[in-house]
Amino acid sequence: MTALPKVFAAIDVRDLDRATELAAQLAAAGVGLKFGLEFFVAHGAAGVERARPAGAPLFLDLKLHDIPATVEGAVASAIETLEPDFLTVHSSGGPAMLTAAMKAARGSRTKILGVTVLTSLDDSDLDAVGQKAPVLDQVVRLARTGLHAELDGFICAPTDAATLRATIGRAPILMVPGIRPAWAADAGDQKRVLTPAQAIALGADHLVIGRPLTQAADPAAAARKVLAELAA
Numbered sequence: 001m002t003a004l005p006k007v008f009a010a011i012d013v014r015d016l017d018r019a020t021e022l023a024a025q026l027a028a029a030g031v032g033l034k035f036g037l038e039f040f041v042a043h044g045a046a047g048v049e050r051a052r053p054a055g056a057p058l059f060l061d062l063k064l065h066d067i068p069a070t071v072e073g074a075v076a077s078a079i080e081t082l083e084p085d086f087l088t089v090h091s092s093g094g095p096a097m098l099t100a101a102m103k104a105a106r107g108s109r110t111k112i113l114g115v116t117v118l119t120s121l122d123d124s125d126l127d128a129v130g131q132k133a134p135v136l137d138q139v140v141r142l143a144r145t146g147l148h149a150e151l152d153g154f155i156c157a158p159t160d161a162a163t164l165r166a167t168i169g170r171a172p173i174l175m176v177p178g179i180r181p182a183w184a185a186d187a188g189d190q191k192r193v194l195t196p197a198q199a200i201a202l203g204a205d206h207l208v209i210g211r212p213l214t215q216a217a218d219p220a221a222a223a224r225k226v227l228a229e230l231a232a
């Protein structure tokens with residue numbers, strides 16, 4: 001089996017031609033492709049098939065969160081149409097929903113990743129929705145629930161990675177967004193961020209990077225720069 005790339009580029013654009021162009025440039029630079037809600041709501045699985053260069057590693061970031069039967073059906077549909085390398089569900093959907101997602105993925109090559117606490121949230125945001133702070137405790141709590149349901153891995157912030165690794169061990173996959181290279185303009189709506197090298201050093205297996213690549217003057221050059229920084 002070919003190893004999956006360290007970095008996945010988030011193709012968070014609505015225009016199909018622009019997404020296709022970005023996907024071609026970024027895949028050629030050696031990163032995988034992540035299609036999420038903005039693109040998927042506009043273009044669906046057919047759009048992903050059109051925008052994705054043949055064979056490019058695919059992360060379908062749908063962050064599914066619903067009753068168990070609905071999530072089981074949605075995971076089955078995603079695998080039937082696209083068979084992505086990775087697919088996300090929200091770990092906060094609860095044990096039965098997570099078990100249903102894993103049931104639908106059984107026998108496929110798709111790895112199911114549980115989103116713990118979004119990288120755009122901090123302690124005060126958790127408080128506002130009635131969840132117990134600190135964020136890190138909630139991340140660990142949700143990962144434990146996910147482990148019980150035998151999820152393949154988790155989405156967490158780079159600032160959570162070391163604690164989560166120490167809790168869950170080496171085997172589960174850690175896919176980490178909230179990445180900002182030192183040369184990136186700003187964090188935007190992300191609240192828990194670190195650089196690519198810091199995230200890998202703390203235990204991330206894969207990184208998700210969106211705007212620092214897609215909004216760069218030369219997205220492929222920006223992706224190559226990140227990969228060179230990681231190699232160094």
Ligand SMILES: O=c1ccn([C@@H]2O[C@H](COP(=O)(O)O)[C@@H](O)[C@H]2O)c(=O)[nH]1
Nearest residue numbers: 010036117118119177178208209210211
């Ligand atoms: O906790 C999460 C889960 C998913 N994401 C997704 O990653 C990218 C990040 O994009 P940037 O432009 O690098 O901020 C985006 O597609 C999110 O939906 C996340 O950021 N945090």
